[in-house]
Amino acid sequence: MVNKATILFARFVIALCIAAGCKQKAPKVPSSEKKMVDNVVNKNNDKETVRNAQKNLKPVDVISLKEDYRNGLLQFYNESGDVWKSFEVSDTFVDNAIKPFAQKVENNVLVFRCVGVKGDFYKIIVNEGKKVAKYLRGSSPYFNYETWPEHILKVFSVDFDDRKNPLRMQPSSESSRITFNADQFYHPIEIKGEWLKVRDDDDKEGWVKWRGKDGALIIHLYYDA
Secondary structure, three states: OOOHHHHHHHHHHHHHHHHHHHOOOOOOOOHHHHHHHHHHHHHHHHHHHHHHHHHHOOOOOEEEEOOOOOOOOEEEEOOOOOEEEEEOOOOOOOOOOOEOOEEEHHHOEEEEEEEEEEOOEEEEEEEOOOOEEEEEEOOOOOEEEEOHHHHHOOOOEEEOOOOOOOOEOOOOOOOOEOOOOOOOOEEEEEEEOOEEEEEOOOOOEEEEEOEOOOOOEOOEEEOOO
């Protein structure tokens, strides 16, 4: 017959074994593997940050200096992220490296075509002649960020080649043609798809196409008379 002392000793041994098992340490992850995991996490976070930034930037076609701009520092960047140029625009501003889509600095007209997005930057053409592209931070407070329709409706007037792009009564290529008068200003009124409604100085209205089949602009924009 097992005596009481033997039972107590057996219980004591079992308790020690359980306690020893509970104190076993989790296997240590090698530092090289941990570094690899951290790198993957960081890269994924970086990609997510870029995706979020791109989601915050609305798609635009044109970036133009605000009408009420007054001597704020403008900064354009290289693709590497370093500053390409820092400058302020005044009535006497001249920079041969900057030849934008439209420029008349005495009237605060400085217009760049936007051709893409990278992170929280817009990619713009700073020199139309040489097709030089640089980057503008999307949070810059000195610019308007617009689609072509938004921008066109803000300009003073438009011009077009009436032989290739005739003025019509309705927004349709089958609509009757209207006589074009080269001595008139044609002011933008409304946009429907690829068609722009214009009104001349005698309040006569008609429609012309503002973009071609490839999406390219086929009218000329004038920012003042």
